[in-house]
Structure formats: structure tokens, C-alpha cells
Amino acid sequence: MRDSTGIKHVAARAGVSVGTVSNVLNRPDRVSEPTRSKVLSAIEELGFVRNESGRQLRAGHSRTLAYVVLDASNPFFTDVAKGIEQVARAAGVALYICNSDGDTAREADYLDLLLEQRVRGILITPVTQETSQLAVHARRGMPVVLVDRSPDAAWCSVGVDDVEGGELAVTHLCEQGHQRIAFVGGPMHTVQVADRLEGSRRALAAAGRPPDSLSVIETTTLNVAEGRRAGERLSGLPRARRPTAAFCANDLVALGLLQQMTVMGVDVPDELAIVGYDDIEFAGAAAVPLSSVRQPRELLGRTAAELLLAESAAGTDHVHQQVVFRPELVVRASSITKSELSASNEPSGSLKQTERG
Amino acid sequence: MRDSTGIKHVAARAGVSVGTVSNVLNRPDRVSEPTRSKVLSAIEELGFVRNESGRQLRAGHSRTLAYVVLDASNPFFTDVAKGIEQVARAAGVALYICNSDGDTAREADYLDLLLEQRVRGILITPVTQETSQLAVHARRGMPVVLVDRSPDAAWCSVGVDDVEGGELAVTHLCEQGHQRIAFVGGPMHTVQVADRLEGSRRALAAAGRPPDSLSVIETTTLNVAEGRRAGERLSGLPRARRPTAAFCANDLVALGLLQQMTVMGVDVPDELAIVGYDDIEFAGAAAVPLSSVRQPRELLGRTAAELLLAESAAGTDHVHQQVVFRPELVVRASSITKSELSASNEPSGSLKQTERG
DNA sequence: TCTAGTCTTTGAACCGATTCAATCAGTCAC
DNA sequence: GTGACTGATTGAATCGGTTCAAAGACTAGA
Numbered sequence A, B: 001m002r003d004s005t006g007i008k009h010v011a012a013r014a015g016v017s018v019g020t021v022s023n024v025l026n027r028p029d030r031v032s033e034p035t036r037s038k039v040l041s042a043i044e045e046l047g048f049v050r051n052e053s054g055r056q057l058r059a060g061h062s063r064t065l066a067y068v069v070l071d072a073s074n075p076f077f078t079d080v081a082k083g084i085e086q087v088a089r090a091a092g093v094a095l096y097i098c099n100s101d102g103d104t105a106r107e108a109d110y111l112d113l114l115l116e117q118r119v120r121g122i123l124i125t126p127v128t129q130e131t132s133q134l135a136v137h138a139r140r141g142m143p144v145v146l147v148d149r150s151p152d153a154a155w156c157s158v159g160v161d162d163v164e165g166g167e168l169a170v171t172h173l174c175e176q177g178h179q180r181i182a183f184v185g186g187p188m189h190t191v192q193v194a195d196r197l198e199g200s201r202r203a204l205a206a207a208g209r210p211p212d213s214l215s216v217i218e219t220t221t222l223n224v225a226e227g228r229r230a231g232e233r234l235s236g237l238p239r240a241r242r243p244t245a246a247f248c249a250n251d252l253v254a255l256g257l258l259q260q261m262t263v264m265g266v267d268v269p270d271e272l273a274i275v276g277y278d279d280i281e282f283a284g285a286a287a288v289p290l291s292s293v294r295q296p297r298e299l300l301g302r303t304a305a306e307l308l309l310a311e312s313a314a315g316t317d318h319v320h321q322q323v324v325f326r327p328e329l330v331v332r333a334s335s336i337t338k339s340e341l342s343a344s345n346e347p348s349g350s351l352k353q354t355e356r357g
Numbered sequence C: 001t002c003t004a005g006t007c008t009t010t011g012a013a014c015c016g017a018t019t020c021a022a023t024c025a026g027t028c029a030c
Numbered sequence D: 001g002t003g004a005c006t007g008a009t010t011g012a013a014t015c016g017g018t019t020c021a022a023a024g025a026c027t028a029g030a
Helices: A007-014 A018-026 A033-046 A052-059 A075-090 A104-116 A132-139 A162-175 A191-206 A224-236 A251-264 A281-285 A297-317 A338-343 B007-014 B018-026 B033-046 B052-059 B075-090 B104-116 B132-139 B162-175 B191-206 B224-235 B251-264 B281-285 B297-317 B338-343
Strands: A064-069 A094-099 A121-124 A144-147 A156-160 A181-185 A214-218 A245-248 A273-278 A291-294 A322-325 A328-331 A351-353 B064-069 B094-099 B121-124 B144-147 B156-160 B181-185 B214-218 B245-248 B273-278 B291-294 B322-325 B328-331 B351-353
Touching (some): A007 A018, A007 A033, A052 B052, A064 A075, A064 A104, A075 A094, A075 A297, A075 B094, A094 A104, A094 B075, A094 B094, A094 B104, A104 A121, A104 A132, A156 A162, A156 A297, A162 A245, A162 A273, A162 A328, A181 A191, A181 A224, A181 A251, A191 A214, A224 A245, A224 A251, A224 B281, A245 A251, A251 A273, A251 B281, A281 B224, A297 A322, B007 B018, B007 B033, B064 B075, B064 B104, B094 B104, B121 B297, B132 B144, B156 B162, B162 B181, B162 B191, B162 B245, B162 B273, B162 B291, B162 B328, B181 B191, B181 B224, B191 B214, B214 B224, B224 B245, B245 B251, B251 B273, B251 B281
Parallel strands (some): A064 A121, A121 A144, A144 A156, A156 A322, A181 A214, A181 A245, A245 A273, A273 A291, B064 B121, B121 B144, B144 B156, B156 B322, B181 B214, B181 B245, B273 B291
Antiparallel strands (some): A291 A328, B291 B328, B328 B351
């Protein structure tokens, strides 16, 4: 960037001091009208653009937030980001999105970078539960909000009750009469996955089913390819032992599973009912529309951003807040028998079911 | 951010001058071993983190790139971003992602912000063809690369030949014997959409079909909901006049259309063959796997990032380069009759077809 | 011992915008 | 005419890191 028109040049051009130019930019009411317009036209003529690093150096912090997202190719997270951005924009701060892509090294690099940049605050869906690096940031006074994480008094966080989500899904499948249910997801050390599994087990117990009526198919990660692979394993089982329903830890896995079933000629939902998680747009758009546990994605983002701005404004006397939303089951064709589906006359094939609201 | 440990404190603690601390950070080989370790342990003890704005102020530019993405919820763009990030990371610069979300005002805001931040360069998939604001940036010396745009000598750009993509899709549909074909997409002033339509028309002419064998269903934008809406319009037509094949301007529209057909009980591909565009992961994962025109998404991103870094390094004697990739048709179940599909023994139901490679 | 050369370290100047105490100009009241 | 006050403007100091000419320390060769 060959860029040399600074505030000094503007001042010289307009025949005023640098202080006055700065005032025109930041507190225009303190400047008399004739001076102001002189300065403004000088700015115009020279094509002056404020250098943010100078300003930031003085201010000690920037006017941007950052969201370190776990997986930018998962629509769930882009929807959360959309919510964050709405609030950030309204508050006049910019939002940068950084993609850790599930890689702790990349996450660590971005966190260091953001600290060097002195961003106003960091929103993050961490790769692991290991928050020592984040704790270092927090101790330095950097506001941090955890997104899509279970509550922890040490942090501001927003999340959804994943245990309840798992309960909703499996309760629904039990009500549909399924006796052998599979839980598909992983890795198990991911909190969200573990919680959804825990919820599944509780639902089973509440329905009076034996624990071994739930089989667990563990995947290495939560994406479409892993869903397909799980599908291969499932369809390899003899029909008599094969589960008649599957609850997937997210919609990407569910979509992969659904596709593999179609390829293998296993009918969904008649031979295998499927429930996903997150209710991303593609879930409803699948050829067999997917039942899914909906999380309030944009609301999650908006709330997280609001917490962050509050923390940033409050300074040292800030009290961490944990917000937990309740999930909602959206029943579509993938988990109810075809006769039942046509009985319900909801045109798009989706009917909301708010439980224990 | 209460943050007060600067390079000066480190220097005092280590008993050296600030220049030496800076050398330890930037040119460690110039510093003797004992001094270096003294400084490093002072840094460690004080928890010093370099303030990027100070450094940036001196350097005149930052060490970050930015990608202003058109629609963060379209997996096509997140894949492009992934490619950009690979190159950026290898070059030791960070990547920020900004989402214009198809809104010119937001795009403009982000461009201003990035200029104030003095980023090293901007990659952008612009909302419209109106590039006057970008031209202002370029004149100030800001490197700019257009992504997924048709070539224009005034800019560095990477893109895919969308006319050829349209030809591939419609040629394929003609070969399948379809006589009435619909083009679904919009708005028409979008270059990509117009090019894909133009290619469709050329393919039709090449196959000796009359121009009116192609009907155009214009959508307001390219997303799943618009695809569904187009599906409603299509299925409302009397069977005898209804197109037997649809070429959609992107996969989101195609997925929406596919879903609506399923809801309406129109068989895909027997009653309506569908070809999409972009070949996003969800296209292959649909229950009726979608034929699609594949763009080399990550390669597009990598190439764009390389062009940008080159432009940033070259300075004034830089010559703009336009890179155009060729699309590739991926045929899946949504566009070939079921008998043909089972004849091909490609297990995943996807077979690549590189045309005029 | 002296000189040339190498390696290390220093510290003031600088980048660009903001801030604030100080100055200046003008108005009003007495 | 003087003093008090308001409002506008100034300009030097400041933020934190980088740079570079210059000084200092040391070694090797003559």
C-alpha cells in the first residue's frame, strides 16, 4: 500500500492543525461549521482514509470482534455467525470469522493472533475442553464467550441443553415403537456428543427400555462421509439385529446415513427411522425430509454477541453469565411411518413439536 | 483490555534496550545467546504479547488478508475460503472472512473497514458488477483479486467458464433425450447466472433444438427456498407442457427443487431430471444424488490467494492476471433413468465425465 | 601496540491518530 | 474599559514497536 495521505496532509491542505482534523472526525460538534467543511473537502480531495492502526495504538484496543468457528463448512455454525454479526453490526463493531476447522493448532494460532491484534473480544466454539490458552487470554482482560458449550462458571457461555435434546429425540423414537435404536456420532470426548448420548440413555430409561436396546456407532468426526460410513456398518448387520431407528449426533451425519441407506436400498423411514440434530436448512431440504432437534442458531449467536459486548463494557466488575436454551424437536418424514405422515396435513411435511416448553 | 506490559517493560526487566528486545523478536540471529535467553525469560515472566497495531503502524500495512464472501451459508464459498486459507497460512498471513451476504451496503462497509485496517489485500466475490468502490481501493494500491468472476483486464481474477458449464449440463440433458428443458435461476443480472443460461442456449443450438425448447424460470436469488418455489411453479404446469428436465443455476436451488418434486410426488429423474451447479457436498449426499457441474472450489481459492500474494509482492509493476478454470460434469442419479444408473456399476452412484478436457 | 574488522548493543527518530492543557478570539455584563 | 466567560483552535505529548546510524566490545593480524 503506497499510502501517504495522513491526517497531517489533510491539516496542511485545509490550513488547520491536526487536532482540528481529528475533532472533525471524532467530535464534529466541537468544530465550527466553516472549518468543518474546509476540512471535509480537504479529506475528499486527498482521498484520505483513517489509518486504524494509529487510532488503535492510542485507544489500546480495536473495534472488531472475532468468532473462532469450529467448522465453517457446517451450516449450523454459519447460522450462528449470522446472529453474531447482526448484533455486532448494530453495535458498530466489525466481525471477523476465523476457521479453526477442528484443528487445535490452528485454533491456538488464531487466538495468539487475535490477542496481538487486541480485538475487543473473542467468541469461540473451542475444539476441545482444554481451555488453558483461553484462560491466559481471559486473565489478560480479553473478554471471551464460549459458544455452543455447556455452562461453566469460569466463563460466559451460551449453549443448548444437549442432554434434553437427546432425550427429545429418543423419546420420540420410543413413542414410534422402535425397540432397537442406534446412536451415531463421535468422538465421545466431545461434550456435545457425550451429552446427546446421555440424553438418549435417560429417555430410554424413562420409557422403561433396557439399556442394551441402544447401540452406539462411534464416528471419528461429525460429517457427511462419516455418516455414510456408519450407514455401511449398519446395513451390514443382519436384518433381525439391525436397529430400526438411528439418532445422529448432527445433521451432517444424518444426511450421510440417509444417503447410504438409499444407496443400499434400505427404506427410510420404514426400515430405518432417522433423527438428526441442529436442524440445518439442508435437513428439511433432503428428499426424505429429516427429523431433527432444532437449536436456536441465530439466537445463540445474537445472545453470545450481546454477552460479549456486555463483558467488554463492564470491565473488571463483570459477572460471568451462562445462558442455556432449550432444544425443540422438529418431526419430518424421516422418522414417522408414511401413513402417519400423510395423515398430518402440514403442507411442507414439517410439524413442530415443542416439548415441555 | 487492561494491558500494560510493552516492549519497554520487557527491556527494563531484562536490563537491555528496547532495540534489543525488538531484535530478539524479529531477527534473533543478531542477538547473542545469553542476551536472547535473558530477554525471552523476561517475556515469559511478564506474559508479554506483541501489540500488532504498533508494529503495523510502522510497517504501514498489516499481515492479514480478507475474503469478502458473497454468502457464507453457501458451502461453495466456504470451500473456496478453505482453499484461500491454506495458501494464506502457508505464507504466514492470517485470513479474515467477512460476509456481505449479498448486501451491497454491508459489502461497502467491509471494504471501508478493510481499507482503514490497511490489510495486505482483499479477495472478494462482489455482489454486483459495479466495481467503482473497488477501483478506488485499487488506485490506493490495495491489491484486489476477484473470485468467481468472469475475466476483466482491470483486475486479477479467478473463475470458472460458466458458459461452458451451462453447455455441459444442457448437452448432457439433450443426450438423455429431453425435449423440454427448464433453466432455473436468477437474478439475470448476475453474471454467473446469465453465463450459465447463455451456455444452455448454445448447447441447445448445437444439438439442433429450437430455442423455445428451453423455458426460463427466474428466481430472485439462489437458495433452497427459491428452488422450492420454482418447484411449485413447475409442478403446477400440465404434464404435457411441463419440462422433463431442469438445469439449476446452483445446487441450493436444485436441492430445493428436488425436495419440492418429492413433496408433490413428481419422480426424479423419471418425470423430471435435475442438474445442479457447484457440486457442493450436499449435492452428492441428497437422497437422490444430484448431478452437478463441478467447479474446482478449493483450487479456485488457492489460486486466488496466490494471485493476491503475488500482486502484493510485486508492487507497482504488477500485471493483472485472469485465471479461468474449466468446469466438469458429475453425473449422478438425478439426471439419468434408473435402468441406466444400475447399469453403471460405480458404487457411490457418481461417475465423472470430463468433457473436452 | 596499533589497526581493521566483526559482532553486539544502544537509543533516538519515526509511523499516524488522539488527547488535553493552553491559547486565542469574541461576547457580554458591569 | 475591564473582567469573566464561552467556544474554537492549537500543538506537543503519547500510544508501542521498528529501524538504523553510531557507539562499544572484542578479535585477529601486522
